[in-house]
C-alpha cells in the first residue's frame with residue numbers, strides 16, 4: 001500500500017528538518033520544501049536520496065504545485081530570528097501571508113489537513129503573564145518585529161477563515177522559544193549567540209540588563225507537541241513550549257558553566273520592542289493533548305552544546321551577522 005504523504009515547508013530549517021525526521025519515522029512519505037534563504041541543506045543532507053523523502057527547492061510565497069495526494073501539510077517556512085526579520089522583512093511578511101494563503105489553497109485542493117506554525121510573538125511584549133491562548137497580545141505593528149508578528153497574526157486569521165468558510169481541517173500551534181541541534185549558529189538568537197561566543201573565546205553579550213525572561217523548550221519536546229496537535233481535533237491555537245522561565249542573565253551564567261568559558265558577560269542596548277517576559281501557559285496542551293515537556297534545560301543544553309562543538313571551526317567563525325549591531329542596537 002502506498003504511504004500517506006506529508007508536505008513540510010521550511011524543511012531545511014531548524015524545526016522543519018526535525019519534523020521531516022519525525023514523520024519519516026512515523027511511516028509517512030515526506031515532501032520537504034524550502035527556498036533556502038535561512039534554511040540549510042546540511043540539516044537534511046542525511047535524508048537526501050532516501051526512499052521516503054523528496055526535496056523541492058521552492059519559495060512558498062509563489063504558487064505551490066505538488067502532484068499527487070497529500071494527507072497533511074505543515075507550514076514551517078519563515079525567517080524566525082529577530083535579526084532575520086530585520087534583514088529580510090518583506091520576505092518575512094510574504095511567507096506568513098502569501099505563503100500561508102498558497103498552502104491553504106493547496107490543502108483545500110488536496111483535502112489535506114494543514115497545521116501552521118504560529119508563535120508566542122503574537123502576544124508581542126505581553127501584559128498578561130504567563131501567556132494564555134485567549135490573550136490578544138500587545139504588538140507594535142510598525143516596530144522591527146512587526147513584520148514577523150503581524151504576518152503570523154494574519155496567518156492565524158486566514159487559517160481560521162479557511163476553516164470556517166471552506167470547512168478546511170486546520171491546526172494552529174503557537175511556538176515559544178525552542179532550541180536544539182541544527183539551530184543556525186549565527187542567526188543572532190540568544191542560545192547560539194552565547195554558545196558561539198563561548199566557543200570563540202569572546203565575551204557573552206547580554207542585551208539590556210538581562211532581567212528579561214524567556215522559557216526554552218527542547219526541540220524533541222516541541223516536535224512531540226506538534227505531532228499530537230496535528231492528530232487532535234482542536235482547531236483553535238494551542239501554546240507549545242516549556243514553562244520553565246529564566247532571566248537572560250541566569251541563562252548566560254548557565255552557558256558559562258556548561259562551556260567552562262573564562263570570558264565574562266558584557267552589556268549592550270536592549271533592541272526595540274524586545275519582550276520583557278515570556279512564559280507559556282500550557283494548561284490547554286496538557287488537557288487536550290496530554291502533552292508536556294520532558295527534557296530539562298540541563299540535559300537539552302548539553303546535547304545542543306555537543307552539536308555546536310561538532311561543527312567545523314570555519315562555520316564557527318563565519319559571522320553572517322557581523323554587521324548585526326547596526327540593525328538592532330538603538
Ligand code: UDP
Pocket residue numbers: 081082177188189190191193194205206207208212214248270271274275
Ligand atoms: N539576547 C541577548 N544577547 C544576545 C542575543 C539575544 O541578551 O546576544 C536577548 C534578547 O534581547 C532577548 C532574548 O535574549 O531578550 C532572546 O532573544 P532571541 O533573539 O533568542 O529571541 P526572542 O525571544 O527575543 O525572539
